[in-house]
Amino acid sequence: MTGHIDKIAWIYIVDGKVLGARSKGKDTYYFPGGKREPGESDAQTLIREIEEELSVQIIPETIAEFGSFEAPAHGKAEGVLVRMTCLTAEYTGELQPASEIEELAWLTYADIDRVSAVSVIIMDKLRELELLS
Template identity: 40%
Template sequence: MNATHTLESVGWLCIRNGRLLVVRSVGRDAFYLPGGKIEPGESHKQALVREVREELTVELAPGHLTPAMLVSAPAHGLDDTELHMHCYTGPGHGEPSPAREIQEMAWVDSHTTDRCAPAVVTVLHKLRAQGQCG
């Protein structure tokens, strides 16, 4: 892909029973990782804490977030744009529940990628290769 633009984001890898938590925003047709864009002046961890709180009402502690992988993939729905998503793992406090712009959440594995954005598909394949996800 010869993208003319790049977009940087953060994503939370929440894995339970071999499945990855994904979310779908209102008006979107694909699932994404919980997380999102980094606001000016925010660190990756600060952005992830804010986004996950807003999207799922789950509290993440920045000190307990660990970098897991950097994923590069075509940005879903954006022509000529490549997404660079910094993925983190870490415990969350509270049960995930769709909030604000999140319409739906699901638990997926590498066999259920048909409705996932390209970056999520890449994450799922990497997690499967590491034995963390089905």
């Protein structure tokens, strides 16, 4: 079976580290975000998911497209791809894990073996752009 999982991810970088999240009971980190609801724009999905997962409010006018990346979906059947539309944005509030998130982590390139397949591609790109330590 083939298919696409369409996801929005927040790429937030501070001092060469990118914000990652880990769900309860999982050992893989991913970039915060999630699947869009019917009719939602990329920005609306980002705002809703980040508030649900991290308890902060994305500032809508700061949202910018970083790029779209595709890879085999983590933990899904063969042939299922995840397409990750990555956005950058500033936020207000205090980052804290909520919903299914157990832990937030500031990831560097050394953590590449702890992230999902699509996140590896994104981290390679961040490294190439010299945004990641």
